[in-house]
Structures are given as C-alpha cells and as structure tokens.
Amino acid sequence: MGLSSIFGGSAPSQQQTVNPGSNTMPSGGVTDKVKSQISQELAVANATELVNKVTENCFEKCLNSPYTDRNEPCVDQCLIKYMRSWNIVSKAYISRIQQASTSGEI
Amino acid sequence: MSSITTADLANLNDSSKKEIATYLEAENSKQKVQMSIHQFTNTCFKECIQSTNNTDLSSQEEQCLGNCVNRFLDTNIRIVKGLQSLQ
Numbered sequence: 001m002g003l004s005s006i007f008g009g010s011a012p013s014q015q016q017t018v019n020p021g022s023n024t025m026p027s028g029g030v031t032d033k034v035k036s037q038i039s040q041e042l043a044v045a046n047a048t049e050l051v052n053k054v055t056e057n058c059f060e061k062c063l064n065s066p067y068t069d070r071n072e073p074c075v076d077q078c079l080i081k082y083m084r085s086w087n088i089v090s091k092a093y094i095s096r097i098q099q100a101s102t103s104g105e106i
Numbered sequence: 107m108s109s110i111t112t113a114d115l116a117n118l119n120d121s122s123k124k125e126i127a128t129y130l131e132a133e134n135s136k137q138k139v140q141m142s143i144h145q146f147t148n149t150c151f152k153e154c155i156q157s158t159n160n161t162d163l164s165s166q167e168e169q170c171l172g173n174c175v176n177r178f179l180d181t182n183i184r185i186v187k188g189l190q191s192l193q
Contacts, residue, residue: 030114031122035129037110042137049141053148061158078158082151085163085171089147092175093139 054082150174 062074100106118126154170155163163171 030110030118031125033110034115034126038130038133042133045137046140046144049144053144057148057151058158060152061155074158077161080161081155081158081163082147084161085151085155085167086143086147088163088168088171089150089175090143092172093143093146093179096176096179097139 050086054079057082146175146178149178 058075058078061078062071063069097106150171153174154167156167
C-alpha cells in the first residue's frame, strides 16, 4: 500500500504540533489529541478518495487499449482540470445548499 | 496515533466527552458534504469534460459542471418526493 504510507508519512509532523500542549494539561490534551486524530483520518480518507477518482477519470480520458502509451502530459493536464472541476462543483453545491437553507427547504 | 490509550478515553470527564461528540458530529456532516462533492465531480467530469489537451476549463465545460450539479440535485429531490408519494 504505497498510498497509505504517503499520507501516513505526513501524519507524525502534524502530531508533533499538538503534543507539546497536551503534556501540560492532561485532560484537555486527550480531547485535543482525539480531535486531531479525527481530522487526520478524515484528511487521509479525502485524499485517498481524490486520488482514486482522479486516477479513474484520467485513466479513462488519457489511456487507450492496449495501453502501450503512457501519455503523461495528458494525465498531468487532466489532474489540473479535475481539481478545477472539483472547485466549480464545490461552489455550485455549496451555493445550492445555502439557497435551500435560506428558503427554508432544509 | 498510538498515544491515545483506552484508559485515556475512559478517564475523560463528561464535558470532554460532550465536546468530542459535538466535534465528531460537525466533522461528520462536513465529511458528508465532501463525499457528495467527490461523487458529483466524478459524475460531472465524465459528462462535461471534452478534452484533456489543456489545463483550463472552457466556459462551456464550466457551465456544464454547474448545470450538472444542479440537475443531479433536482433529480435527487424528485426521486425522494416520488418515493414518498408511493408510501
């Protein structure tokens, strides 16, 4: 599992920024540690989901059977385009949620 | 990661437990939104993106992505209403 080690590898440095405070105040420290672990695990889940989805889509767009060509420029451009699409979709969805909540639908 | 033990968790007082529960609930609903965005991007990228020969989204592609999200949600709402009326 190469990917999980990549994301797991960034975890300890984040952990260190939380640890110093937790030594001085034991009870609040555990709460902070639990919270940071929750955030970290969610971040890993999101990163994994993104990698999987971008790989699936860019593989579909850029590579053709019998897969002798790697087509790296297309994959690189596709990745950037996917991230831009993610931002557009995110904006559209969030503005829709806001609309619905101000009009009392949810 | 391994620094939190089950004993640590058992020793948490009620206000800390409540704080964690509130935090978890907030993160959970944020995560639901995130996962929806992943799903919509996956679906709409397939439908809307014509070429991957450049890095900029064309205005058509941008418009298509926005429409795709909104029509997907319209459809979702209609399906829910349709199922409710069947009950």
